[in-house]
Amino acid sequence: MSKQILILAGDGIGPEIVTAAEKVLTAVNHKFNLNLDWEHGLLGGAAIDQYGEPYPKETSDQAKKADAILLGAVGGPKWDQIERSIRPERGLLKIRSELNLFANLRPAILYPQLASASSLKPEIVAGLDILIVRELTGGIYFGQPRGIRELENGEKQGYNTDVYSESEIKRIAKVAFDLASLRGGKVCSVDKANVLEVTELWKQTVSQEHAENYSNIQLSHMYVDNAAMQLVRAPKQFDVIVTGNLFGDILSDEAAMLTGSIGMLPSASLDENGKGMYEPCHGSAPDIAGKDIANPLATILSVAMMLRYTFKEEAAAKAIEEAVGTVLDQGLRTADIYSEGMKKVGTAAMGEAVVNAL
Numbered sequence: 001m002s003k004q005i006l007i008l009a010g011d012g013i014g015p016e017i018v019t020a021a022e023k024v025l026t027a028v029n030h031k032f033n034l035n036l037d038w039e040h041g042l043l044g045g046a047a048i049d050q051y052g053e054p055y056p057k058e059t060s061d062q063a064k065k066a067d068a069i070l071l072g073a074v075g076g077p078k079w080d081q082i083e084r085s086i087r088p089e090r091g092l093l094k095i096r097s098e099l100n101l102f103a104n105l106r107p108a109i110l111y112p113q114l115a116s117a118s119s120l121k122p123e124i125v126a127g128l129d130i131l132i133v134r135e136l137t138g139g140i141y142f143g144q145p146r147g148i149r150e151l152e153n154g155e156k157q158g159y160n161t162d163v164y165s166e167s168e169i170k171r172i173a174k175v176a177f178d179l180a181s182l183r184g185g186k187v188c189s190v191d192k193a194n195v196l197e198v199t200e201l202w203k204q205t206v207s208q209e210h211a212e213n214y215s216n217i218q219l220s221h222m223y224v225d226n227a228a229m230q231l232v233r234a235p236k237q238f239d240v241i242v243t244g245n246l247f248g249d250i251l252s253d254e255a256a257m258l259t260g261s262i263g264m265l266p267s268a269s270l271d272e273n274g275k276g277m278y279e280p281c282h283g284s285a286p287d288i289a290g291k292d293i294a295n296p297l298a299t300i301l302s303v304a305m306m307l308r309y310t311f312k313e314e315a316a317a318k319a320i321e322e323a324v325g326t327v328l329d330q331g332l333r334t335a336d337i338y339s340e341g342m343k344k345v346g347t348a349a350m351g352e353a354v355v356n357a358l
């Protein structure tokens with residue numbers, strides 16, 4: 001039986017970058033005889049336009065039966081004014097939560113060919129290879145109560161709740177430790193335990209899991225403000241960073257930019273059984289949508305992560321990553337990673353080049 005992928009192109013540049021990635025998927029499926037099959041569905045603004053909600057039952061049914069999901073990006077100004085509970089981003093949070101995709105893996109790898117694209121000095125970022133493991137289905141993103149209420153004096157007050165249970169912390173810590181054992185053997189757990197009780201428990205629980213089951217891993221703890229600073233001061237001190245939903249959201253954008261362009265970075269969001277949703281770390285970039293200038297490489301590299309983590313097709317995953325290396329060696333650059341002397345190409349042409357390199 002073939003394995004099923006659900007493709008959700010989403011909004012903004014989503015459809016363009018996903019089209020490019022789909023061509024790569026077709027090529028790799030054929031070349032490695034992967035027996036993958038896929039269909040398309042709607043998420044975010046595209047789903048709101050069609051069904052009036054960002055994660056409709058139709059998409060949910062498709063998502064539940066798929067083995068893996070490839071997502072473009074969601075959101076845009078067109079839907080900014082609609083009621084908060086049905087905005088595009090809520091669709092993304094809902095699918096993460098419904099499918100229990102609690103482990104978000106966000107690698108920040110500097111391609112040597114792009115060293116000059118980083119805003120940091122080459123010696124600070126050369127060879128950078130960090131993996132951020134972000135908890136994705138808990139914390140302040142989902143904690144109750146939440147909302148905007150009116151106080152007695154008529155003033156409005158916004159409120160959210162940051163909450164983590166021991167089991168939630170433990171399972172994400174395990175993911176981080178397991179992944180660290182396959183790479184540099186170091187985990188840095190990021191918290192704000194000097195102020196927030198929820199992260200005090202985070203720190204304790206990570207330490208406990210480490211002591212009980214992962215003494216082979218080198219564990220350190222860091223406050224989030226310091227981590228933000230260390231990431232630009234000396235990013236190579238990190239191997240795996242594990243943190244909660246909100247801190248992970250922020251630090252992963254920061255880590256991404258160390259590599260020169262967020263347009264290069266893929267991500268995986270996994271459940272306990274390896275089912276996953278794969279998406280670029282960047283957003284829907286509505287300002288450049290439809291212009292054939294967006295960088296499809298993060299989405300293409302997300303396909304590689306899908307092959308590696310859900311389908312256990314390491315050779316095919318590597319082939320995509322090497323093909324991306326080849327097109328960079330050829331000097332092909334989309335606008336976001338362009339530098340003088342290189343050859344500027346559009347979204348579709350970049351996708352084609354990866355297919356040819358494959």
Ligand code: IPM
Nearest residue numbers: 075089090092093249281283
């Ligand atoms: C991300 C994005 C999302 C998040 C938004 C679009 C809801 O920023 O995946 O990092 O905050 O998780």
Ligand code: MG
Nearest residue numbers: 249250253281
């Ligand atoms: Mg983000």
